[in-house]
Amino acid sequence: MRGKxxxxxxxxxxxGTVDALVIAWAxxxxxxxxxxxxxGFVVEGQEISYVWLSALLGATWWLMLGAWSSRQSRILGAGPDEYKRVAAASLWLFGLLAIVSYALRIDTARGYVGIALPVGLGGLLLARWLLRQHLNVDRQKGRSMSRLLLLGGPGAIAHLASSLNGAKHAGYLPVAAYSPGLHESLKIEPDSGLQILGQQTSASAILDAIDACKADAVAVSAGVQLHPQTLRHLGWELAARNVSLIMAPALTDIAGPRIHTQQVAGLPLMHVTTPTLEGGQQVAKRLFDLLVSGLLIIxxxxxxLVLALIxxxxxxxxxxFRQERVGIEGLPFRMLKFRSMVVDAEERLQSLIDQNEGNGLLFKMKDDPRITRTGRALRKFSLDELPQLFNxxxxxxxxxxxRPPLPSEVEAYEHDVRRRLLVKPGLTGLWQVSGRSNLSWQDSVRLDLYYVENWSLAGDLLILLRTVRAVFQSSGAY
Known part of the structure; x- marks a missing residue:
């Protein structure tokens, strides 16, 4: 197995060990x-010993976590799949317990079940999260990763390699490339720097390349010039060798819930739905904003009041500080912030423009002389943005x-970037929880467009939770 x-x-x-300990504890x-x-406690009038029931429940719980593939390597370290499977296995178990109790007329103690389920499920999810942090630290150092051979055209290989190298927590390490059907005799892919192990279109040649680079998985990307039958045979051979086959279509920044697979004539057709923020979704988002902002203002x-006095x-x-910003559909509005700069900050901007440390259209300076002593503290923990709750x-x-843009920024927008204006600007967003001022202009745009393309209320809740951590870390806040 090459030690892989x-x-x-x-x-x-x-x-398995941690699951067993958490379940036993619960x-x-x-x-x-x-x-x-x-x-050996026995409920009065019932032929049931809760010692044996506890042992049976614990063993079944542990087995169901395995049956739901919650310990499968491909879901560890990234994505919600691991947590979903842990929750599904646990809820199914206790659902079955309720059905069996009802069918056999066993009056299972509600207090016992009411403690075991939430405590056990919460403990399992927390343990998985802690182990995920440990695994991610390992992966940032290049360990605990699947070695990946990339199949496809040069451009697709470069894009896929760049994306995977920027998301090491996913656990995939591109080690080599293979470009079937490529006529150029390239040895190194110019953008990614990966060695190209061949261009032949036969399954046997690809298998030789897999052996040469000791790959654990093969990712088939766009531009691959392989006959469907060859790809099918390759899949069979990979399954026999216990090497994973991953299809990486030429879709970027598309969230999982938008992708639906449909089998048609033996072909897995992928449907990509377009999210629309209108009707019930728009009302739900507005009600959520209204309720939460009202509670936060109170x-x-x-x-x-204390910050205003300071x-x-x-x-x-x-x-x-009131500043004109551009909102949804290009409509201007006055954004509120606690003043963190001297009064003549705008007039002094031109003298500092050559010291810009920001990204693209944004002016940023880590040691901006216009920022007041109080303003520096306010910005560090984003307290200057609290008045935006009234917005x-x-x-x-x-x-x-x-991020709410300035009119001057919007005037310089390219056509694609204007899609940011399809939704209301936010107090926080993916840009806020991903580095803020440390991001490049391209990354800021990409994150904003990703949000516009994949909006969901659940996603908003997740971003709000991540915002709390980002504020306390104060990374990129200046």
């Missing part, structure tokens, strides 16, 4: 809390969305 399963086997064994804890420490009112005492000028409550902004 070392990290998989090690991780799987670790997951089941034994539920038993003690509900019945005390008396062994909760942060004392803090905002800003007023720190330097002369107004408490709030959200009034409807000109949303809690989550693209």
């Amino acid at each position: 399963d070392d990290w998989r086997g090690r991780t799987s064994r670790l997951l 089941v034994v804890g539920a038993y003690i809390v509900r019945f005390g420490v008396e062994p 909760a942060f009112s004392p803090l905002m 800003v007023k005492l720190d330097s002369p000028g107004p408490i709030l 959200i409550f009034a409807g000109s902004m949303s809690l989550v969305g693209p």
Whole structure:
């Protein structure tokens, strides 16, 4: 097996051990809390011992986690699949327990089940998250990764290699390339720097290349010039060698829920739906913004009053900074912030323009002399943006969305970038939780367009949770 399963086997064994410990902790804890420490407790009038039930429940729970493939290597480290499978296995188990109890007229103690399920499920998810952090640290160092041979045209290989190298937590390490049907005798792919192991279109030649680079998986990308029958035979051979086959279509920045597969005449056709923020979705997002911003305004009112007083005492000028920004469909609005710069900051901008450290159209300086002493602290923890809650409550902004651009930025937008204006700008967004000012202009645009193309209420909730961590880390905030 070329030793390639070392990290998989090690991780799987670790997951199995941790799952067993968490389940034992949940089941034994539920038993003690509900019945005390008396062994072999039997509910009065029932032929059921909760000691044996606990042992059976724990063993079945552990087995169901395995049956739901929650320890499968390809879902570890990235994506929600691992958590979904853990939750599904747990809920199915307790659902079956409820059905069996009802069918056999066994009055299972509700307190016992009511403790074991939430405690066990919460513990399993937390343990998986902690192990995922450990695995991600390992992968950033180039360990615990699947070696990947990329099949496709040069441009597709370069794009796929770049994407995977930028997402090491996914666990794929591109080690070589193969361009079937390519007439140029290239030895090195120019953009990715990967060695090209061949151009022949036979399955046997590709298998030789897999052996040469000791690949654990093969990714077939766009531009691959292989006959469907050859690709089919290749899949059979890879399955026999326990090498994964991954199809990487030429779709970028498309979230999973938008992709649907349909079998037609033996062909797996992929349908990509287009998200639309209208009707019920638009109402739901607006109601969510209205409710949450209202609650946050009430909760942060004392803090905002204190910050307003500090800003007023720190330097002369107004408490709030009002600036024209561009909102949904290009409509201008006045964005509110606590003033963090001196009053004549705009007039002094031209003298500092050659010291710009920002990305593309944005002006940023880590040691901007126009920022006040209080303003520097406010910016570090994004407290200067709290007044934008009133923008959200009034409807000109949303809690989550693209960064609100300046009119001068919008005038310089290329055609594709204008898609950012299809939704309301946000107090936070993917740009906020992915590095803020440390991002390049291209990355900022890509993240904003990804949000526009893949909007969902669940995605908004996830971004809000990540925002809390980003604020405390204060990375890229200046």
